[in-house]
Amino acid sequence: MLGEGIIKGMLETAKNFAGSFVSEDRLTTVEYPEQRIPTAENARVFPFLVYDGSDWEAGMRCVACQICEKECPPKCIYIEKSKDKKPDFAGKMQIYPTRFDIDISVCMSCQICVEVCPFEAIKMDTQFELATDDRFGGLLLDRRELSKSNEYYHSIHPTEAAEVDARLAEEKRAAEAKAKAAAVAAAQKAAADAAAKAAAPKIETPAPKPPDAGGQ
């Protein structure tokens, strides 16, 4: 009959109207500043720099290799290399960035810098409340503002951070093994040299080849 569909539709909206006062589950609205839903684990906004330990400057993983700067499609990264060196996570001496700026007004969140970084030093952040009234200085982040601890990285991307940590630990272990092997070889060589010097002339014993450190 004429009007049947209208009545059916009106009942449906009436059900919604009444139901929204009774059951909270119907309301899908998240009242944002007060309520938040946690961001998805692989959410990404802008990059940040990871540091180990408690001192951001000492623990910074970045070695100023400038790969990210060169790969960045919109060219929003600016790096200046240091003249001196500092030890990295495995104790090896590396140069470090004296300046590392990202202009997040230019950054397009493509994550290419993260993918090319050989040192697991740059990762994507989930912090999105970056509005500022200073559109030049306020959106140009320097290395202090970009530095976030490894613990923070674990808190925002736990799975990925665990994988990275495992990989770095493996690298560190390999590096230590290599160093130990090198030390053993050096000691053996020294001993052999001494023995050779003491004993009769010239029988060359080749030092055992150290295991390949692998790595990058």
Add this chain to the structure above:
Amino acid sequence: MASTSAVTGADQIFILLRDWLVHLLPSALRPAASVVLGAIAIVAVFPGLFALTTVFERKGLGRMQNRLGPNRVGPYGFFQPIADGIKALTKEDVVPFRADAMVHFLAPLVLLVTVFMGFAVLPVGRNMQLVDMDSGLLFFFAMGAATELSVFMAGWSSRNKYSMLGAMRAVAQMISYEVALLLSSVTVVMIAGSLSLTEIVDAQNQYTGIFPHWYIFTPWGLASFLMFSIAATAETNRSPFDLPEGESEIVAGYHTEYSGFKFAIFFVAEYLAMFALSGMGATLFLGGWSAPLKFLGFIPSWIWFFLKVMCAIFIFIWMRGTLPRLRQDQLMNFAWKFALPFTLLNLLVTALWRFMGAGWLRWVVCAAILAGAYVFMGRMGMHRKHIGPRSYRYAE
């Protein structure tokens, strides 16, 4: 003004207040002052109601869509209209370069004035009527028809194809549905025997036992009320008849080129027209300011009137939250192929009711005719030409 129930002080509080204020003035000024006070009351109360309605509408629509609606400005978002008003006032008033600036400026004013004029004859409570005109109903609909002029002024002067299309749609729609609106109101005039809205309310303000003699409780009254409601929805350009501003195809219709406070005036006028027509519907069919049950007569009459208006507004909002917009051809088909014949038939049924005299027989006969016509015309209207798969004569 004669009524059976007791007139309390609370019922007449605004009349007493007005008389007290007027008596502070010299007697030569009193009639004019009385009218001015009444006009001020109308100009203050109905836009206030509009402000409240916008919040209720947005919250109600939100709830129908399982959202919360505005809840940021003030407690539960009730100061939202203040924020909206400030926003509208501080916006730039853009007039298109090639527009007819004078007409463009006048259109919203003409609309607002004609809409407000309709309230002059509306009895919002016992004795609460600005002008008790003998032909109040006629005046009301004359003013309602004048709004079409301003809509066309707005569309024409903007020099914008969307404005023009919107205005043409609006005029076509409003004129088509005005026929149904007027014909469904005429039934009440036939029974009440008067065009005076006071007398129409008085005719309904009687009770059998505790039940009132509202016209909606008769077969012809119910049919008229339904047709009146549909036509009123179309007259006020409300969903599902909001083609004149159909934003999905013609931006915003006739007020595309209006911004800032001129747009706000269009918006206010649309809601005021809703209040005016809701009030008129209540006056004609729902007993105006009379109480729905006899023992509820102690509640002031103006409360009943505004309750009825707000119920009508809620139904407007409810329909907006439910129904999709019609197509232009569906709109016109409904007006001319269903609404017009049905209201014409209803006129005949009303005449039958008038001359059959009291008794149960007229109830049965009138209800049967109307129900039969409704079902039959509904079937006819919903009957579609069946188009089967296409057959080819030569290319088989």
